[in-house]
Amino acid sequence: AQSVTQLDSHVSVSEGTPVLLRCNYSSSYSPSLFWYVQHPNKGLQLLLKYTSAATLVKGINGFEAEFKKSETSFHLTKPSAHMSDAAEYFCVVTYNNAGNMLTFGGGTRLMVKP
Amino acid sequence: ETGVTQTPRHLVMGMTNKKSLKCEQHLGHNAMYWYKQSAKKPLELMFVYSLEERVENNSVPSRFSPECPNSSHLFLHLHTLQPEDSALYLCASSQDLAVNTGELFFGEGSRLTVL
Numbered sequence: 640a641q642s643v644t645q646l647d648s649h650v651s652v653s654e655g656t657p658v659l660l661r662c663n664y665s666s667s668y669s670p671s672l673f674w675y676v677q678h679p680n681k682g683l684q685l686l687l688k689y690t691s692a693a694t695l696v697k698g699i700n701g702f703e704a705e706f707k708k709s710e711t712s713f714h715l716t717k718p719s720a721h722m723s724d725a726a727e728y729f730c731v732v733t734y735n736n737a738g739n740m741l742t743f744g745g746g747t748r749l750m751v752k753p
Numbered sequence: 754e755t756g757v758t759q760t761p762r763h764l765v766m767g768m769t770n771k772k773s774l775k776c777e778q779h780l781g782h783n784a785m786y787w788y789k790q791s792a793k794k795p796l797e798l799m800f801v802y803s804l805e806e807r808v809e810n811n812s813v814p815s816r817f818s819p820e821c822p823n824s825s826h827l828f829l830h831l832h833t834l835q836p837e838d839s840a841l842y843l844c845a846s847s848q849d850l851a852v853n854t855g856e857l858f859f860g861e862g863s864r865l866t867v868l
Contacts, residue, residue: 675857682757682843682859683796729796740809741857743796 643732645744653752658702658717660747662730665711672713673731673741674704683729689713700724725751756780759844759860766834767868774829774863776844784850785827786857787819790841802827803850834867841865 646661664670671690675683687698694706700723704715713730730744757778766772778785787799801809802821816838818830827844841864845857 680861682845682861683857684859685856688856740798745793745795 643730643742643744645728645730645747647747648745649748649750651750651752652720654722655719658715658720658724658749660715660728660730660749662704662713662715662744663711664713664730664732668734670732670734672704672706674698674702674713674715675729675731676726677729677746678726686715686728720749720751722751722753725749756858757844757846757860759842759863761863762861763864763866765866765868766831768834768836770831770834772831774831774842774844774865776827776829776860778825778827778844778846778858780846780848780858782846782848782858783824784847785821785824786845786847787827787829788843788845790843790862792840796843800829801850808850831865834865836867839865839867 642665644663650660652658669691673688674686676686677683686702687696687704689696689706695703697703702715702717704713706713715728727746727748729746731741733741760775764772784803786801789797789799798811799813800807800819805821805824816833820828829842841862843862844860847857
């Protein structure tokens with residue numbers, strides 16, 4: 640069964656400092672990986688996706704993620720946090736043989752201090 | 754106009770009530786989904802529809818009944834719910850069912866409280 644683990648339920652950074660949100664997935668077949676963001680009282684929005692092309696993926700709002708097969712990781716980073724980045728972030732995995740199933744991680748709440 | 758619209762945004766109901774959640778997508782997508790988001794739990798897929806036919810039902814209790822009258826509209830009918838059903842119910846759509854290469858577009862959710 641596919642699974643995805645977000646290692647931190649909460650991350651707090653100061654504005655202007657780097658952001659690192661960690662995600663590990665179960666190793667099986669070739670995954671497609673996504674990061675979604677959910678701002679308060681809003682639906683989820685796709686930040687970026689990896690589908691077996693370039694391992695370093697750039698997304699919206701300055702976020703990027705690197706697919707590392709040897710570490711089964713897909714960590715989300717941003718060089719400099721902005722107050723508007725405060726939200727919940729979800730790492731999501733699916734596989735070519737998984738049909739319609741997207742598996743969501745438990746989420747990481749990012750807090751940005753002024 | 755947002756791509757995926759859900760109504761109502763908030764709903765409080767008793768355990769004996771019957772209510773419905775509505776979702777409408779203006780994106781011309783062929784697939785629609787219901788997800789349940791509970792506190793401290795990962796997002797749970799409930800139902801998937803493709804071209805108005807149900808293609809996935811993840812062991813959801815029968816007190817939740819979906820309806821997809823056309824490719825733009827999706828309903829979730831609620832009947833004799835339990836307090837543990839209180840959650841944020843999210844509707845999403847995608848161009849096709851190929852979610853491994855595609856993107857889900859989510860509505861803002863319907864916050865349900867069951868008393």
